[in-house]
Amino acid sequence: MCGITGIFAFNLVGKFNKIHITNATMALQKRGPDFQDIYLDDWVGLGHRRLSIIDTRDVANQPMWDGTKRYCIVFNGEIFNYRELRTALEAKGISFSTQSDTEVLLKLYIHEKEQCLSKLNGFFAFCVYDRVEQTFFVARDRYGIKPLLYVFDEDKFLFASEMKSIVQFGIDRTLDHTSLYTYLQLNYIPGPDTIFKSVKKLLPGHYIKVSRQKMEAARYYDIPYNREQAEQNKMSYADAKEKFKELLEASVKRRLVADVPLGAFLSGGIDSSVVSALASKHKPDLHTFSIGFRDEKFFDETEYARLVAKRLNTKHTVFSLTNNDLYAHVHSILDYIDEPFADSSAIAVYILSKETRKHATVALSGDGADEMFAGYNKHAAFRQITNTGWKENMVGALGPLWKALPKSRSGKFTNVVRQLSRFSEGMKLSSKDRYWQWAGYAGKDEALNMFQPELRATLGLAEFASRQQNILRHLPEKENINDILLTDMQLVLPDDMLTKVDLMSMAHGLEVRVPFLDYEVVNFAFSLPVEYKINPDLRKRIVQDAFRDVLPEELYNRPKKGFEVPLLKWFRSDMKSLITDDLLSKELILEQGIFDYSVIEKLKQQLFSANPGDVHARIWGLIVFQWWWKKYMRGYQAPE
Template sequence: MCGISGWCDLGQDLTGRAGAVAPMVAAMACRGPDAEGIVARRHAVLGHRRLSVIDLEGGRQPMSGDSPGDVVITYSGEVYNFRELRAELTAAGAVFRTTSDTEVVLRAYLHWGEHCVERFNGMFAFAIWDERSGQLHLVRDRLGVKPLYFAALGDGILFGSEPKAILAHPGFTPRLDPQGLVDLLGLIKSPGVTPFHGIEEVPPGTVVTHGTHGRTTRRYWSLDRVPHTDDAADTVRTVRDLLTDTVERQLISDVPLCTLLSGGLDSSLLTALAAAARSREPGADPIRSFAVDFHGSQDDFQGSEFRPERDTPYAAEAARHIGTDHSVIELSSDELTADAARLAVLRAHDLPLNFGDVDTSLHLLFRAVRRHSTVALSGESADEVFGGYVWFHDPEVVRAPMFPWLSRMELLTPDLLAPDFRAATRFDEYRADTYRDAVAAVAHLPGDSAHERRMREISHLHLTRWLPVLLDRKDRLSMAAGLEVRVPFCDHRLVEYVHNTPWHLKSPGGEPKGLLKQAAGGLLPASVLRRRKSPYPTTSNKLYEKDLRTRVRQLLADSSSPALDVVDGPGLARLLEQPDGWFDTQLRRNSLETALSLDLWMREHHLTAG
């Protein structure tokens, strides 16, 4: 995995302007600690920071085509079918200099043009400067696993894996986009929108082209509705086969690889499939697996509807059953409350998107895992694909005209927005309008029942508006530690197939993720298969709540806080009147955490809401 950045301007000679891109490349150092490179052409400068995973010596970037200066690529990600594509391109006459997937992507572009992306299976974001046509292509994978941003600079364009790359260019000045901030605080995730004025995100499944005729956007993939013709048994078999193939592809690595094992269905199934594939390799060591826990959690933990059980015992049982080399990373309250940890998470995100100790502990987990492995497999997105969240199965939420996850969680409740900011940005209307637009984008077949249509709408909303939030979070926090996290449940073949599977097959008998449980048959302990959905763990230590309250009181006492133009101070103060112990879960802490994150983010970038 890597970090990319660059600058293209058809009206300027950029040959000697590599120095302006150098700080953009430096800003991506966390994503690529192993190597860096800058290539300057007359109208484009491309930069790269590399995390070496495949072809450690030959995969250096930016990488050029055979004719000097004709085509240059800076690439981040993995194309898992690169071996098949390499064979196809070789048969067509291509000659390869390396064994990297980067060169496969470059030669695929030289052979098929920008439509080559439709042949790729993987997670990727890359930029290709084509000197022949005078065009810069910015390309992002179908589900948006890998990030990519861009911004206009005069008549030119800046781009980078993260906003921080664009912000590092000396010619770009950060400003707040209030509507973009509302989009983020409302957990809406409209494609392309950011809270930085002028910075846009390349939407998933999209190619953005900058050339002599201006800028064009082409969507090359979307979730279509097609008939599902398989019966129940064939559906289960197909899901199992797709997952097996996906995991086997995603085990390809020239560096140490592990799994993130929580003891839940999703991560346990991926770990079992990975272990089975590894066992077929002669002399291979067992798969390593890692879980996270909090110091004292065995005594502090109290079960709830949202989080009924601790992960650690289930992770240990799954590891024993599967036969992994398992480790538990245990975190203390001091680590979770450290100023340095909070700041690291903020700078990793570039955004005031913070789920508090959930994000801090995830980043600390990734840092610990990185000491042993460079690549990790994660069970992210199985709940979105297979309908695992509790609100998928709540009739009131299913009927409600709203983004379903807002029934249980919000970053900042609307009543805690400053009245002037809420009115000026039309927060409530904006969220309602965005919901209607998102539902209108869902495809149906004429014969779909009302219930089938509604469940497919809810599935589509999760895959296009909620999953991107989680993928961004995992990408930033892992790459800030120099760890590449792969997400097999985001394989577009699996997503397409399950999205078109009727709800009664996806959730047989009303069983959450019943289809996935059937596909996991024979691979996992019965206790893991029967286990209720339990989200990523949070600390129950009262020292964390005490620290959180103290930080929010300090914010409220500082009249210069820029966050108080966005957050309602009196409302936040009233929230603090809740008794000790009330902020015992992430859901109740979200508003406090968001206010703190917003304050730090606005100060860091000298932003105001005025």
Template sequence: MCGIVGIFDTRGARAIDPELVRRMNETQHHRGPDEGDVYTEAGVGFGHRRLSVIDILSGQQPMFNAAGDVGVVFNGEIYNYPELTAELQALGYAFRTKSDTETIVHAWEAWGEECVHRFRGMFAIAVWDRKAQTMFMARDRLGVKPFYYALLPDGMFIFGSELKSLRAHPDLPRAIDPQAVEDYFAYGYVPEPKTIYAGAAKLSPGYTLTVKIGQPVPAPKQFWDVPFKAHAGMTESDASNELVERLREAVKIRLKAEVPLGAFLSGGVDSSAVVAMMAGLMKDQPVNTCSIAFKHKDFDESEYAEKVARQYQTAHHTDTVDTDDYALLDTLADLYDEPYADSSAIPTYRVCQLARKRVTVALSGDGGDENLAGYRRYRYAMAENKVRAQIPAGMRRMVFGPLGKYYPKADWAPRVLRAKTTFEALSRDLVEGYFHGVSIMSDAMRARLFSDQFRSKLQGYRAIEVMRGHAAASPTDDPLSMVQYLDMKTYLPGDILTKVDRASMAHALEVRVPLLDHKLVEWISGLSPELKLKGSEGKYIFKKSLEPYLPEEILYRKKMGFSVPLAAWFRGPLRERVRTSLLGPALADTGIFNREYLSELVEQHQSGRRDYSAPIWTVLMFEAFLRKETYGE
């Protein structure tokens, strides 16, 4: 696990300043504190920071082949590298190390761009082929590892593991992208492939990018997608048995490390399942498990983690975190480089901090909800869609659209009496309804949030276009599979995996994600939707398959997740911070916002009339980004 950077001259062979590459590289020192190096030649510069996990003695990067004409920098792990090494040795390639990095070098020599189909793991890769005058880049299928890039006005192409490495280049255009701002205030993050800067991009999960000297930079090319190809004739019993075996295998290949290894254990289904599989595979030693407890019991589920730890006799460690752990607010702005509004980044940061005291590698349960329909919002989306399906689309829009528009809003009322929300939901199609359900700020709120000047810059663009684009490319039209697919393209890489990558790498901790093994994801996607969401039970088949391994109170209790008491913070200890940030000069000077609406959000929340904690947090994190951007605070 590491951080990578690079500079590539698309126009020829201009000199690359090694000090500039080194400065870009050092912005990511936290990602790889064990070693670091840079390499430059005419037209090419590579930088690498290393967290040593496999082949500690000889896995240094940048790494070249024996002839010195193919080199690579790489962030991640290729779990099937022993099998690939044997295959490449049979083809005549000689290996000087025992690292997965060298496997990538020779895989490129043997198979060219097709090599990426052979890799099983999490990765962000850049390969320089001097003979072909080509830079080849790839990001893993689900987006576990990040990859940022930009084509500068002078034809230099730069890339890195974090946006801060690109910002270290003095020629990076840093104009803010209006569409990214619109996206951010809908989703709470800037979804791939955009970044907050108009002049930089993310390489989307499952994509490659091949740049050749003297040729225009092409659009990235997709090499993988979630197939959602149904399995024929699979019974519930067959699915249950095979799911456990596939999960066990996905965990097993992630246990190789030359450093201490453990797991996060929240007490939820996904992390508990991973620990159960680890315990069965690591019979000669206890699994190191880590969890955090909160002083406020409404946010604490550590007792469930303790139950699983006792069942599997793990070496369990728990740290108690003060529920009012808001001191990290400005730290988060530095970690994420662009606006990022998932407040669970705070406890995630803390659990990574705890884990790093005892291990260098931790397995997590991330991805289970997207794979197996575990989020409550899937249940709500399917219930709404079932009603929609009974009414012709034209009638829905003609009748329920106006009712939703003019019916009075009643957020204070019980859900069954909130007719305005119901009417609005019924007037939409599946994608529009799901987008509205996951949006932090609705279309109407964002219209009021932005100034007239800023709305004109959007030229009619709306954040729903992100989901519309993915829906148009979806391999499935099943409603449940469709919303899962949308999450896999947006929420999973943009929020969940971004959160875990930055929080873990801030502490030089490698996190491995067995539930996002691409072979497991492919197989799960082919299961019948009824096995994922059965009635009101999300992750149905997963829970059934785990009944021999975990107690009922772990499998079937109400999902909690990492939460923080934003509403109370903004009326109490952060009251003045909210007023200063939202109503101060940093936001006003941008020309983006309608100050009257910001004032309304603050006044109504702090008076207790409305709970606007999520929108306020979203604005607060945007303001923190702006201060970091403008003043370096």
């Protein structure tokens, strides 16, 4: 696990940008605290920050060259089947000088070029430089576990693991207002777009070939999903459970390879408990970690985590936090975010990663299961929509009542009203509009009205519609849950969940591995009918049923909690001055020339009212953007 960056200059103007390669590499120091090195020649610069996991010796440092000095690689990630791949290459007479997966990847690419990607089981973002042909080959893993940003213009091609590295090259930082408009709805920016017009994200399952002033992008992997075939799958539920257990255990076992301390996140939920159970079978000394919230007992799941740890006999560590502990990290998190990203659960992941890193360099997690097997509240709601009965019709008919009643996430009754109101509104919409509304915190009109009137006409609404249509392309007029899950895998998973985990864990040099996202597990999951994943009584049905014999009974039939943080309380107390006198002050809003202050003022009034609804999530999105804008944009003048 590392940080990578590089430049391919096409002319003398581009060549000048090579002077920034050292700063661009240094900007990734937290991703790779163990070693830094840079390669430079006339037209190319490659930088690498290393977090040593497999073969920690100096001989495995990067940038790494093959024996002929023709090919050079910088690589972020892990290839879990590298030993099998190495054995196959050795059978062809290919020799190795390290025990690293990096060298295996490099030599596999040399002999198979882009065809090597289909053989890789792991997560990765890498670049191979061919010094003879003067080309870059850049690729990203199937599901976007590892990030990769790039810039391509007439002078150069740039890439990096994080935006804070890319900006070191002095890129054009013109805001993409269409991306900002999307962000104000979702609280994150879907790929391939970023907050800057000049920067793009390489999409999951894609690669890029770069030669002088030419770039070709292609997809090498797509989730193999056919709705009709999945629903007609003849495999019995009993056989499907056994197959799933076999595939997931093999995935976990592959992800236990490390030459440094390895543990597992154990939240007390089903997913992390399953991963920990499988890991403990093959690693008897497994160390598990959980985070608890002393001041927020409703969201504290450490009791369940302890039950699992006791059953599995793991060495278990609980980090028990107060609201003050959480709040103490907010400024550090805001400062580390280098593109607006406002999933507030990142705060808990940041602290969990920070504390876990004191004991381990690698941690397994349960991420990905919710998106594949229907684990979210919204999935139950989608199922109800597609199987509407008298109860659902009654909720819809009472829409005016839900709209009139107070709504808030911070109380049990007000949260139920909030959920009923969203469900009632969703019933009236098309499949695509319903998905988009339930994915976000603000509607299109609400987000549009936040901009200054003169900006609204130039936002690129046609461009937004095109982007949205592409994101929702897999949703038919009459959707089923697998259609929803496929869209989640291509939107929510890479752009929200995996972004959150990668950014917050790598801020502390912690590698997080995700066994549910082994491609064999994912391919199998999307061959299953909906009823194997969700029914009226159970979400993530096959995950829960397959492991009932190894997990405590107390884990079952209880509400999904998630990593909630007390934003509303903070905004009304500790952060009130930051909001009213700084980030959302009239002075700063007018200085920016982006937002309509009268709309911002109304959001602030709602925040401090008795009926805040979901406004705290929107306020958090604004706080993140404003903090980011002050750091990355204040004083920046776009070129003429």
